[in-house]
Amino acid sequence: MRIVVVGAGMAGVQTAVALREQGYDGELAVLGAEPHLPYDRPPLSKDVLLGKAENSRFELDYGALGIDLLLDRSATGLDPDGRRLRTDAGELDYDRLVLATGARAVALPGQPAAAHLLRTHDDAVALRAVLRPGARLVVVGAGWIGAEAATAARTLGCEVTVVEAAPVPLAGALPAEVAELTRRWYAEAGVELRTSTAVGGIVDSEQRLEGTGGSAVLLTDGTELDADAVVVGIGARPDTGWLAGSGINLDDRGAVAVDAALRTSAAGVFAVGDCASFPSARYGVRLTVHHWDNALQGARLAAANLLHPGPEADLPRYDPVPYFWSEQFGRMVQYAGHHSPGDELLLRGDPEADGGWGALWLRGEVPVALLAVDRPRDLVQGRRLIERGTPLDRSRAADPAVPLKAAARA
Ligand SMILES: Cc1cc2nc3c(=O)[nH]c(=O)nc-3n(C[C@H](O)[C@H](O)[C@H](O)COP(=O)(O)OP(=O)(O)OC[C@H]3O[C@@H](n4cnc5c(N)ncnc54)[C@H](O)[C@@H]3O)c2cc1C
Numbered sequence: 497m498r499i500v501v502v503g504a505g506m507a508g509v510q511t512a513v514a515l516r517e518q519g520y521d522g523e524l525a526v527l528g529a530e531p532h533l534p535y536d537r538p539p540l541s542k543d544v545l546l547g548k549a550e551n552s553r554f555e556l557d558y559g560a561l562g563i564d565l566l567l568d569r570s571a572t573g574l575d576p577d578g579r580r581l582r583t584d585a586g587e588l589d590y591d592r593l594v595l596a597t598g599a600r601a602v603a604l605p606g607q608p609a610a611a612h613l614l615r616t617h618d619d620a621v622a623l624r625a626v627l628r629p630g631a632r633l634v635v636v637g638a639g640w641i642g643a644e645a646a647t648a649a650r651t652l653g654c655e656v657t658v659v660e661a662a663p664v665p666l667a668g669a670l671p672a673e674v675a676e677l678t679r680r681w682y683a684e685a686g687v688e689l690r691t692s693t694a695v696g697g698i699v700d701s702e703q704r705l706e707g708t709g710g711s712a713v714l715l716t717d718g719t720e721l722d723a724d725a726v727v728v729g730i731g732a733r734p735d736t737g738w739l740a741g742s743g744i745n746l747d748d749r750g751a752v753a754v755d756a757a758l759r760t761s762a763a764g765v766f767a768v769g770d771c772a773s774f775p776s777a778r779y780g781v782r783l784t785v786h787h788w789d790n791a792l793q794g795a796r797l798a799a800a801n802l803l804h805p806g807p808e809a810d811l812p813r814y815d816p817v818p819y820f821w822s823e824q825f826g827r828m829v830q831y832a833g834h835h836s837p838g839d840e841l842l843l844r845g846d847p848e849a850d851g852g853w854g855a856l857w858l859r860g861e862v863p864v865a866l867l868a869v870d871r872p873r874d875l876v877q878g879r880r881l882i883e884r885g886t887p888l889d890r891s892r893a894a895d896p897a898v899p900l901k902a903a904a905r906a
Contacts, residue, residue, distance in 0.1 A: 497523065498522060498524075499523065499525075500525045500527065500592075501527065501594040502594065503529075503597040503735075504530070505534065505770075506788060506792060507769025510791065510792050514799035515803065522591075525566055526563055526566065528567045529569070530616065530618075532617050535551060535552045535554060536553075537552070538552075540617065541620070541644035545644075547652075571738055573739075574744065576762035579591065579764065595760065595772070596791075597736065597738070599615075599786055601619075602730050602733055604695060612726065623645070627652045632725075633646075633655070633725050633727065634657050634723040634726045635657070635726075635727050636659050636698075637728065638660035639668060639669070642730075643658075643678075646687050647824045657688040657690065661695070663691050666678055668731070671841065674855050685825045685826075693715055695716070696714045698711055698728075699711060699712045711723045733749070733750055735771055744762050745761035752767035752773070756774065758798045767798075770784075770786045772794070787818060788820065789818070789819040819879060827852075828869070831868075832875060833863070833865030833879075841856070842855070842858060844856060844900075852874075853870075854866060854867055854869060854874050854896070856878070858890070858893075866878035881900065888905060
C-alpha cells in the first residue's frame with residue numbers, strides 16, 4: 497500500500513502524521529513544491545515578520561515517522577484511473593492520494609515583482625527585510641493578512657497606510673456593523689486606514705521617473721501614495737490549477753469539491769485544508785475554510801477515512817464548527833462558527849471599553865457563530881455551545897459579566 501500526499505503544508509503533513517498515529521505502516525510520501533522543510537503559516541505574519549523567529553518549521557522527525565519527504569517537487573497532473581501522479585520529476589503510482597495543495601495569494605493585475613505578497617516563508621523573509629523604522633509601507637487590503645502585516649510593520653516603526661476597497665476593514669469576514677468596530681484599532685496604532693479606496697495599480701521604482709525612488713500605489717481617484725514597500729493582501733485562491741484535465745470535480749471557486757467524508761470525485765483520492773470545500777451539514781452550505789484549525793481537523797478525519805473505508809453509512813463525517821484566530825493591533829481576535837446574513841447579531845460587552853468584547857450570531861435562540869476580542873474564555877465556552885446547539889438566554893448572553901456558558905437556557 498502506498499499513500500501519496502500532495503502538498504507539504506499543515507494539512508498535508510498533519511494527514512501523514514495522523515496516518516502514522518492511526519497505525520498505518522505502509523509507504524507514505526509527502527510531496528512539497530517549496531524547497532523548505534514543511535512549516536506553519538500563522539507565524540509568518542507574526543513572529544517571523546517581527547524577526548522574533550527565523551522560521552516556523554514543524555518540529556517533526558520525518559525519518560522516524562517513516563515519511564518520505566519529496567521537497568522542491570511539484571505535482572503537475574493526475575490520472576485517477578491509472579492511480580498515477582505526474583510531477584515535475586517523473587511519475588508516482590499511488591493506492592490512495594491526498595490533495596493538500598493549499599491556496600495561493602492573489603496578486604493585483606499587473607502587480608510588479610517589487611510588491612510583496614505574504615503567503616510563504618520566502619514572502620515573509622523578503623517583507624521583513626524592508627520593514628525598517630521610518631519606512632513607508634502601503635498595505636493593499638484590510639483583511640486578516642493585511643491587518644497582521646500592518647500590525648507587525650507598525651511595531652517595527654514603519655509608517656503604515658492600509659488601503660481597502662470596501663467601506664470597512666475585514667469586510668469579507670464580518671458584517672459591516674461589527675467590522676466597523678475594528679476601525680479605531682488602526683487609528684490607535686497610528687496606522688492610516690483608507691476605506692472605500694480602490695487601487696488602480698502599483699508602479700515600482702524601476703518604472704518611476706529617475707530620482708523618485710520607491711514605489712507608488714495609484715488609487716482610482718487619481719491619488720498617488722508614495723511607498724518604500726507595498727504588500728498586497730487581497731485574498732487567496734485554492735491551488736488546484738494543476739488538476740485541470742484530471743476529471744476531479746472542483747466547485748465554482750476552484751476548490752476541490754469533497755463529500756462529507758473528504759473524498760473527491762475520484763476513487764481513492766481525498767482532499768483537505770485550504771484547497772478543498774466540504775458540505776457542512778451543520779450550516780447547510782458548502783464551506784471553504786482557509787484557516788489553520790481546518791487544516792488540522794480535516795487531516796485527522798481524512799486519515800481515518802483513508803485507512804478505514806468501511807460501509808458508506810459508517811464513515812465519519814466532517815462537520816466542524818470552523819475556528820480561527822488573528823493577532824492584530826495588540827488584540828487576540830477569535831471567531832468560531834459560520835454566520836449568514838439572516839442571523840441575529842448580539843453584541844456582548846462594550847467595544848470601546850477595556851476588557852474585550854464579542855459578537856454572537858443567533859438563529860432563533862441557538863448560537864451559530866461567535867467573535868471574541870480579547871475574551872478567550874468566551875471563545876472556548878461559545879464554541880462548545882455552538883457545537884451542541886444550546887439555546888441561549890439573550891440578555892445573559894449579552895452581559896459580559898455572565899460567563900457565556902451560564903447564559904445557556906436550562
Ligand atoms: C501569513 C499567514 C498567516 C496566517 N495566520 C493564521 C492565523 O492566525 N490563524 C488561522 O487560523 N489561520 C491562519 N492562516 C491560515 C492557515 O495558515 C492556512 O489555513 C493553512 O496553512 C492551510 O494549510 P494547507 O496545508 O491546507 O495549505 P498550505 O499551508 O497553503 O500548504 C499547501 C502546500 O502545498 C504546496 N503545493 C501547492 N501546489 C503544489 C503542487 N502542485 N505540488 C506540490 N506541492 C504543492 C504549497 O507549496 C504549500 O506548501 C494564515 C495564513 C497565512 C498565509
